[in-house]
Amino acid sequence: xxxxxxxxxxxxxxxxxxxxxxxxxxxxxxxxxxxxxxxxxxxxxxxxxxxxxxxxxxxxxxxxxxxxxxxxxxxxxxxxxxxxxxxxxxxxxxxxxxxxxxxxxxxxxxxxxxxxxxxxxxxxxxxxxxxxxxxxxxxxxxxxxxxxxxxxxxxxxxxxxxxxxxxxxxxxxxxxxxxxxxxxxxxxxxxxxxxxxxxxxxxxxxxxxxxxxxxxxxxxxxxxxxxxxxxxxxxxxxxxxxxxxxxxxxxxxxxxxxxxxxxxxxxxxxxxxxxxxxxxxxxxxxxxxxxxxxxxxxxxxxxxxxxxxxxxxxxxxxxxxxxxxxxxxxxxxxxxxxxxxxxxxxxxxxxxxxxxxxxxxxxxxxxxxxxxxxxxxxxxxxxxxxxxxxxxxxxxxxxxxxxxxxxxxxxxxxxxxxxxxxxx
Numbered sequence: 100x101x102x103x104x105x106x107x108x109x110x111x112x113x114x115x116x117x118x119x120x121x122x123x124x125x126x127x128x129x130x131x132x133x134x135x136x137x138x139x140x141x142x143x144x145x146x147x148x149x150x151x152x153x154x155x156x157x158x159x160x161x162x163x164x165x166x167x168x169x170x171x172x173x174x175x176x177x178x179x180x181x182x183x184x185x186x187x188x189x190x191x192x193x194x195x196x197x198x199x200x201x202x203x204x205x206x207x208x209x210x211x212x213x214x215x216x217x218x219x220x221x222x223x224x225x226x227x228x229x230x231x232x233x234x235x236x237x238x239x240x241x242x243x244x245x246x247x248x249x250x251x252x253x254x255x256x257x258x259x260x261x262x263x264x265x266x267x268x269x270x271x272x273x274x275x276x277x278x279x280x281x282x283x284x285x286x287x288x289x290x291x292x293x294x295x296x297x298x299x300x301x302x303x304x305x306x307x308x309x310x311x312x313x314x315x316x317x318x319x320x321x322x323x324x325x326x327x328x329x330x331x332x333x334x335x336x337x338x339x340x341x342x343x344x345x346x347x348x349x350x351x352x353x354x355x356x357x358x359x360x361x362x363x364x365x366x367x368x369x370x371x372x373x374x375x376x377x378x379x380x381x382x383x384x385x386x387x388x389x390x391x392x393x394x395x396x397x398x399x400x401x402x403x404x405x406x407x408x409x410x411x412x413x414x415x416x417x418x419x420x421x422x423x424x425x426x427x428x429x430x431x432x433x434x435x436x437x438x439x440x441x442x443x444x445x446x447x448x449x450x451x452x453x454x455x456x457x458x459x460x461x462x463x464x465x466x467x468x469x470x471x472x473x474x475x476x477x478x479x480x481x482x483x484x485x486x487x488x489x490x491x492x493x494x495x496x497x498x499x500x501x502x503x504x505x506x507x508x509x510x511x512x513x514x515x516x517x518x519x520x521x522x523x
Contacts, residue, residue, distance in 0.1 A: 122195070122196045123194075123256065123259070125193070125194035125252075125256055128249060129194060129249070129252050129253060129256060130193045130194050131193070132240075132243050132244060132249065132253050133189055133193040133194045133253065133256060133257065133260075134189065134190055134193035135243055136189070136236065136239045136240055136243060136253070136257065137185075137186040137187070137188075137189035137190045137193065138186070138190055139239050140182065140185070140186040140235070140236070140239065141183065141186045141187065141190065143182060143235070147231070147235050148178075148179065150231050151178055151182075151228050151231045151232065152174070152175050152178060154227050154228050154230065154231045155174055155175075155178055155224040155225070155227060155228045156171055156174060156224065157227065158223075158227060160221070160223060161221070161223075161224055161227075163217070164212070164217070164221060164224070166414060167414075168327065168413055168414060168416075168417030169211070169327045169358070169359050169361050169362040170211055170212065170359065171417075172329060172361075173207065173208040173211045173212075173331070173359070173361070174208055174224055176204045176207075176208065177204050177205045177207075177208040178228060179204075180200060180202055180204035180205055181200050181205065181225070181264075181265075181268065182232070184197070184200040184202060185197050185200075185260070185261065185264050189260070194256060194260070196260070196263060196264075196267075197260060197263070197264040197267075198267070199264070199267040199268040199270065199271035199272075200264075200268045200271075201268075201271050201272070201275070205268070205272060206272070206275055207331045207360055209222075209272045209275050209276045210359075210360055211331070211359035211360055211361070212276065213276050222269045222272055222273065222276075225265050225268060225269055226265060226269070228265075229261065229262065229265060232261055233258065233261060236257050236258075236261065237254065240253050240254055240257060288356065288357045290312055291312065291313055291354075291356050292356050292357070292358075294309050294312045294313055295313070295356050295364070297309075298317070298399065298402060298403065299403055299406060299407075301403075306318075306399070313354055314354070315352075315354035315366065315368070316368065317398065317399050317402055318398050318399075319368055319397065319398070320368060320369055320370035320395055320396070320397055320401065321366050321367070321368060321369075321395065321396055321397070321398075321401045321402045321405050322348065322366070322367045322369050322370070322371070322372050322373075322392065322393065322394075322395045322396075322405055323364070323365065323366050323367075323392075323393040323402070323405035323406040323408070323409045324344055324364075324365045324366075324367070324390055324391065324392045324393065324409055325358075325362065325363070325364055325365070325390070325391045325406075325409040325410060325412075325413045326340050326341060326344075326362065326363045326365060326388055326389070326390050327361055327362040327363075327388070327389055327413065328361045328362075328387045328388050328389070329361070329387060330361060330387060331359070331360035331361040333361070333385075333387045333388070334360070336384075336385035336386070336387055336388050337361075337362075337363050337385070337388060338363075339384055339385045339388075340381075340382060340385040340388040340390060341353065341355060341363055341365055343378060343381040343382065343384075343385070344365065344367065344373055344378065344390070344392075345367065346381075347373040347374060347377045347378050347381065348367045348369050348371075348372075348373040349369060350367040350368060350369050351368070352368070353365055353366065353367055354366040364406065364409075366402065366405070366406070369395065370395045370397070371395060372392050372393075372394065372395055372427050372429060373392065375425055375427065375430070378390065378425050379424055379425050382424050382425065388424070389413075389416060389423075389424055389425070390424065390425045390426075391409045391410070391412035391413035391416060391425075391426055391428070392409060392412065392425070392426070392427040392428065393405035393406060393407070393408030393409035393410075393412070393428050394408045394427075394428050394429050408428035409428065411428065411435055412426050412427070412428045412431055412435065415431060415434065415435045415438060415521075416521075418438060418441060419438060419441070419521055419522045420522075421521050421522060423521060426521075431521065433514060433517060434517050434518050434521050437514060437517075437518055438518060438521075438522075444518055447514075447515060447518070448515045448518050448519055448522075450502070451502070451508070451511050451512055451514075451515035452500075452501065452502075452512065452515050452516070452519065453500060453501055453502035454500040455497055455500040455501050456515075456519060458496070458497075458500055461493060462493045462496050462497050462500075463497075463516065463519065464483075465479065465483060465485075465490055465493040465494060465497070466493070466494060466497040466505075466512075466516065467513075467516045467517075467520065468482050468483060469490070469494060470509065470512070470513045470516065474509075476490050476491065476494075
C-alpha cells in the first residue's frame with residue numbers, strides 16, 4: 100500500500116493507493132514482535148525524547164528554528180506526535196505501512212515554519228532524528244528476541260517501516276507547506292511580515308513605502324514586544340495580551356505581525372516600556388501567554404533594536420525555563436548575559452550563594468531588596484513592610500549561609516541573586 104497526497108479546498112488529503120503491492124507481508128511471529136515493540140515505544144523515556152529533540156534541532160540549517168522558543172516547541176510537539184502516530188499505527192496494524200502523520204501538531208508546526216519564511220527544507224529535522232529513533236528501536240528489538248532469524252527480520256521490517264513513514268510524512272507535509280505558502284503570500288499579514296523582515300535585515304526599502312504597507316510610522320519612538328504561548332490554540336489570549344500592552348503602555352495603536360500560530364510580534368509607538376505590575380495583573384485573563392519587552396528606541400534603528408532586545412529576552416526566559424510571565428530587557432540585561440551559558444551560570448550561582456540559594460524565600464528576598472536599597476536597613480524594612488529587627492535577623496541568617504562575607508563579595512552576590520530570581 101502507498102499513499103497519494105493532494106490538497107482539496109486547502110485541506111490535505113491522504114488516500115490509499117491499492118496499486119502498491121510491494122510492501123512485505125509479515126508472518127504471525129513477526130506481527131507479534133512488531134506489536135510489542137510499538138507498545139513499548141508508545142511511552143518513550145524522557146532521556147530518549149531529549150536526545151530526539153536535540154537531534155531534530157541540531158545543525159546549521161536548524162539554528163534559526165532552535166533559537167526561537169516557539170518554533171522549537173512546535174518541532175518538539177511534532178516529534179512526539181510522529182513517534183506516537185508510528186507506534187499506535189503498529190499497535191493497531193502491526194507491520195503494515197504506516198500512513199503519513201498529518202495530525203494537528205505536525206500541520207501546525209508546518210504552518211509556523213511557513214509564517215517565518217522557511218520552506219520544506221526545514222523538514223530535514225525529521226530525517227536527522229532517524230538515527231536516534233533507530234538506536235532506540237534496536238534496543239527494544241534486541242530485548243524482545245534472541246533468535247537470530249527473528250531478530251534480523253524484525254530489524255529489517257522496523258527499519259523499512261520507520262524510514263518509509265518519515266519520507267511519507269515529509270512528502271505529505273511538503274504539500275501542505277506549499278499550499279500554506281500560496282495562501283499566505285496573498286494575505287495582509289504576509290505583506291506585513293515580508294516588509295518587517297526587510298526592515299529587520301536592513302534591506303534597502305523606501306521608508307514611505309514601508310510605512311504605507313505597515314500602516315505604522317517608522318519615525319519616532321518604538322517599544323517592541325514578543326508575545327507567545329505554549330499552545331497554538333490560544334490566539335484569543337494573544338490578542339487580549341496585545342491589547343493589554345497597548346492600554347498599559349498608553350499607546351494609541353500598535354503594529355502586529357503574526358509570527359506563528361502561537362506568537363505575535365508587536366510594536367508600540369511609545370518611548371517608555373510598559374510598567375510590569377499592571378501587565379502581570381492583566382495577564383490573569385491570558386494565563387497561557389508570556390511576554391518579552393524590548394528597550395525603547397527611536398526611528399528605524401530603534402524599531403530594529405527594540406525587537407532584537409525582545410527576542411533576546413524571550414530566548415532567556417525559554418533557556419531558563421522561567422515561570423515569570425513578563426520580562427523587560429532593561430530589567431534582565433545582566434541576567435541574559437550571565438546565563439548565555441546555562442551550565443556556567445548554575446556554577447556561578449552555586450559558588451557565589453552556596454547554601455543561601457536553597458534557603459527560605461523570605462531570607463533571599465530580604466537580601467535582594469537590601470542590596471537594591473544600597474544596604475540601607477530602614478528602606479529595606481519599609482519596602483518589606485517588616486520590622487527593622489526582622490530584617491536584621493534575616494540578613495544575619497543570609498550572612499551565615501554565604502560562602503564568603505557579603506561585604507567582600509557584594510557585586511557578585513547581587514548578580515547571583517538576580518539570576519536566581521529568574522530561575523526559581
